[in-house]
Amino acid sequence: MPSVLLVSSNGAGMGHLTRLLAYARRMPEGTRRHVLSLSQAVPVVGQEGISWEYLPSQGASGLRAASWRQLFAERVGEVLDRLDPDVLVFDGTHPYSGLDVALAAHPRTRAVWSRRGMWKQDRNEPQLEKAAWFDAVLEPGDLSAAADRGATAAVADGEVARVAPVTLVDPGDLQDRAAARQALGLPGDGPLALVSLGAGNINSTDDEVGAAAVALRERGIGVCVTAPDIADRAYTGDVHLVRHFPLSEHFAAFDYAVAAAGYNSFHESLRLGLPTLFVPNTRTSLDDQGARAEHAAHAGWAMSTPTLTGGLAGPLVDELVRRGSELAARARDADPGNGAAAAAAHILDVAGGAP
Structure with a gap:
């Protein structure tokens, strides 16, 4: 059976690592898979029965850029020496200098660049030249691809x-509603909403997280958050900390979601039928969350707003309660299916070309 080395970059969340696991899950039994990740969340890989190791990002290491690039090249080269994989898959929008050096020193190992689209316009274009480092480029699709104006x-x-x-x-x-709530330690009765907007202050309506939480609680909807610091600041109402990977297995526990529009959260919400109000994070350096969320709203799959502050949260939550199920049904009808199996097959096809 082929051997695959999966390398994830260090993004703002777990998107790169999760995408690689989506590929790995759909590879035939017996495929040797190993993860090398710059994400501090990499221990979750062990739940999949996959071996893993952690490589600190430049920021986590405290090294200067040149020193870290040398470390990166040496570490990837050592892993390639040790594992001799048929194919290396790098998921990220910015292949790190040093990866080319390591790959050139290991010509038997094929390489695939897994690269999502929806880049902000006129951003990151020089990175496309790095496709020459790889034997193939794989692009996981985007439901909002029609709105993609980026370089890819x-x-x-x-x-x-x-x-x-x-x-x-x-x-x-997906687990059913009762089982999902039990697994997450949530109340069995009453409506619940997942609020996934990153860091925030649940006690301030001048904050996106706080505005969402107040509007939901005023309407008798329990609030579920994934960040412990947010839950710890809760002082009233139903605020629940939910911790599980992958949380999307338990989406039936929630009646609604108020979420950013990163690749994973966006596609999980739409594909899995969770009525969602997207609040795109427009401060990302590359990911065009605004265009992604606006397209979904225009298509009638979800709601989107640039902000919940300034008194907007209440009416938007009312609309989500009123129209959410209808929007989620439209999103499910538009679902083209999961591309993970096709991606895994393509990766293994590339691996098959290794001498």
């Missing part, structure tokens, strides 16, 4: 293998 959208189909949007979890993997 202009790349010809013959230069990249495009698959349907990728999620770790499929609709058939």
Whole structure:
């Protein structure tokens, strides 16, 4: 069976690592898989029965850029020496200098660049030249691809293998409502909403998280958050800390979601039928969450707003309660299916070309 080394960059969340696990889950039994990740969340890989190791990012290491690049090249080279994989898969939008050095020193190992689209316009274009480091480029699709104005959208189909949007979890993997709530330690009765907007202050309506929480609680909807510091600041009402990976397996526990529009959270919410109000994070350096969320709203799959502050949260939550189920049903009808299996097959096809 082939051997695969999965390398994830250090993004703002767990998107890169989760996408690699989506591929790994759909590889045939017996495929040797190993993860090398710059994400401090990498221990979750062990839950999948996959071996892993951690490589600190430049920021976590405290090293200067040049020193870290040398460390990165040496560490990747050591892993390639030790494992001799048929294929290396790097998921990220910025292949690190040093990866090319390590790959050039190990010509038997093929390489695939897994690269999502929806880059902000006129951003990151020089990175496309790094496709030359790889034997293939794989692009997990985006339900909002029609609104993509970034550099990757202009790349010809013959230069990249495009698959349907990728999620770790499929609709058939969802636990039912009662089991999901029990697994997360949530009340069995009453409506609940998942608020996934990153860091915030739940006690201030001048903050996106706080505005969402207040509006939901005023309408008798319990608030569920994933950040312990947010839950610890709660002083009234139903605020629950939910911790599980992958949380999307338990989406049936929630009646609604108020979420940012990063690749994973966006596609999980739409594909898994969770009525969602997106509040895109427009401060990202590259990911065009605004365009992604606006397209979903125009398509009638979800709601989108640039902010919940200034008194907007209440009416928007009312609309989510009123229209959420209808929007979620439209999103499910538009779902082209999960591209993870096709991506895994493509990766193994590339691996098959290793001498």
